[in-house]
Amino acid sequence: MTGEGSGTRDEGRGAVVDGSSRSTPGGPPQHHGGTEASASHHHSRARDTGSPPLVPRPSSLLPAVSVRDLRRDYRMGGETVHAVRGVTFDVVDGEYVAVVGPSGCGKSTLLNLVGVIDRPSGGVVAVRGRDVSTMTDKEATLFRLRNVGFVFQRFYLMPTLSARENVELPMAEAKVPRAERGARARELLEYVGLGARERHRPSQLSGGEQQRVAIARALANRPALLLADEPTGELDARTGEEIIRLFGRLNADGTTIVVVTHDEELARAAQRVIHMRDGEITRDEWRVASGERPAGGPPPASG
Amino acid sequence: MRFALASAALRRHAARTLLAVFGVAVSAALLLDMVMLATGMRESFREFLLVSGFQVRVTPKGTLPFDSEATIEHAGAVLAALRAHPDVEAVSPILGAQVHTLRGAHALTAFAVGIDPAVQGDYKLLRGADVRAPERIVANEPYFQRTGRQLGDTVDVAAGFDPQFRSYAGRRALVLVGVGQFYYTAADQPVVAVPLATLQQMGGPSRADRVSLFMVKVRDGARSERVRRWIEATFPKVTAISTETAMQQVEERLGYFRQLAFILGAISLVVGFLLVTTLVTVSVNERIGEIAVMRAIGVSRAHVVHQIVLEAVALTVVGTALGLGLGLVTARYLNAILSDFPGLPAEFDFFLFQPAAAWRSLGLLVVSGILAGVYPSWRAASLPIATTLRREAVA
Secondary structure, three states: OOOOOOOOEOOOOOOEEEOOOHOOOHHHHOOHHHHHHHHHHHHHHHHHOOOOOOOOOOOOOOOEEEEEEEEEEEEEEEEEEEEEEEEEEEOOOOEEEEEEEEOOOOOHHHHHHOOOOOOOOOOEEEOOOEEOOOHHHHHHHHHHHHEEEEEEEOOOOOOOHHHHHHHHHHHHHOOHHHHHHHHHHHHHHOOOOOOOOOOOOHHHHHHHHHHHHHHHHHHHOOOEEEEOOOOOOOOHHHHHHHHHHHHEEEEEEEOOOEEEEOOHHHHHOOOEEEEEOOOEEEEEEEOOOHHHHHOOOOOOOOO | OOOHHHHHHHHHHHHHHHHHHHHHHHHHHHHHHHHHHHHHHHHHHHHHHOOOOOOOEEEOOOOOOOOOOOEOOOHHHHHHHHHHHOOOEEEEEEEEEEEEEEEOEEEEEEEEEEEEEOOOOOOEEEEEEOOOOOOEEEOOOOHHHEEEOOOOOOEEEEEEEOOEEEEEEOOOOEEEEEEEOOOOOOOOOOEEEEEEHHHHHOOHHHOOOOOEEEEEOOOOOOHHHHHHHHHHHOOOEEEEEHHHHHHHHHHHHHHHHHHHHHHHHHHHHHHHHHHHHHHHHHHHHHHHOOOOHHHHHOOOOHHHHHHHHHHHHHHHHHHHHHHHHHHHHHHHHHHHHHOOOOOOOOOOOOOOHHHHHHHHHHHHHHHHHHHHHOOOOOOHHHHHHHHHHHHHHOO
């Protein structure tokens, strides 16, 4: 993983990584690094129960995300705005990456491009080795459904559905049988600590609870990648910490996370921080060594 | 899930949804009423003409039935010739005249038809007996009400009145034997039926062997138009009008009403369409962020389109169902008002519910509801996700 074109210093490890740093000795931890034991443990659990894991597990040696010379230009008021300018980096399976930078630096645009809800003006985005930048709308929709989980700053839950129904929505779209998706939705809500509130509507939940429902929804179809855009932006400090801990636990359980944030606490919790300014990566730093990655308890077995 | 989301979206603003449903219901009711009016008058007139099964009317040359006092001479011979035609099943001779029922110094003027009770097609006997004997008379309810007479009473009836001498001519004592419902006269008009020969005799020499009208029933399988042409060719002093000819004339005269009904019906259809489009568009605009998020988490365009079209269809179907009831009630009310119009036969309906036409028009409204949902749904499903989310966040 690297911010190519801008050699970056791995502050957490005191090492400089370059464009080939994914295979560089002393580079950033591969997914199975710090959580290998627990991940193996969970894999064993999954095999024992004959059920898939509740949260996704790294499944290949391919980068979870591979971005090459990515550009995104907008026409605004007759002028072209270069929101993302030739960005290159990789995210490996199980990594927890925070993208930080001032407002308007292009970090949300970058996240949208990685999440295939926006189209690049140039360059390539590959998720799990698959080029997603040239997909048709139908292919992109299906790809998002199966491979990407989104968490937004403003939660964006369906106000007319209960917490459980909100979590079921992506599964219903993926044609998961009703009983199965109900059971999984309950498990996911338990996982995010809202097992007792599954029947509540978003308006009956606090901001933090809504965001946890949104996280459960994002995990519904066991995505390869969890993308979050300012997930603590609408929350008070204490509630924000809960979400930060939840992200840490998710990552410890093997979920690959890319989060865009202004929240220093949230960025500090990530293993790696990509700094952006004016549409470019200015710094790509490792905050913690693999062995210090946030650890969470084992997730409940899925049904 | 689509049904749940569509239903929830409609319930989110219950008052607004209810108002829209009522709007569609009013639109559907108006459309139904216009269809009932456009087709109802024509069909009602056809039923009116065919109520007693006679397809051809024979009147004095250049006249319509009972629009003048003109009569057909040599009625007996004409009747015999008509009955002899192989395509003719029955012929009903009718003489129309005004008669006066005397009661002390007062007299009630009524319309009388002289008929052959064996083949008459002018009234339905509600109670009592028919006019099987010369001195018998059948009357309708308004006659009984205005004269205060009852079945079995003998009434003094005159066929003529000389205002100069204030004297009545052609007087007969007739026994009221039956109560009838007359098809072709106004509902509130007093009408009586007497045997044809009796009325001819009461009318004196000027009515002898004369009738105002022959009604001809054509045999099954025979063409009434052929019989009509034969009558006009054989009897130069008469006009023969078949039901088809009469219907053509009615069509021409009712064309204006039909056009009006068509235009009003089309307007109600457009209003219903615009109402649903507007409501669904407003609803979609309010939920644009939610829809963008649905798309972001992998919900397909087709799902979004289906869900929003379902909302439009639900509004239209519920509104149309309500409109069906509302339209029928309104039509009944309007029909009652119009039927009270002086001079109209009681049997004539302005609004006639014809299932095929009604379902067709209401089906059209439902189709318009579906189309009303297509535009906003496709617009919503086609919005750029990232841009929409960014705008929502800024908003």
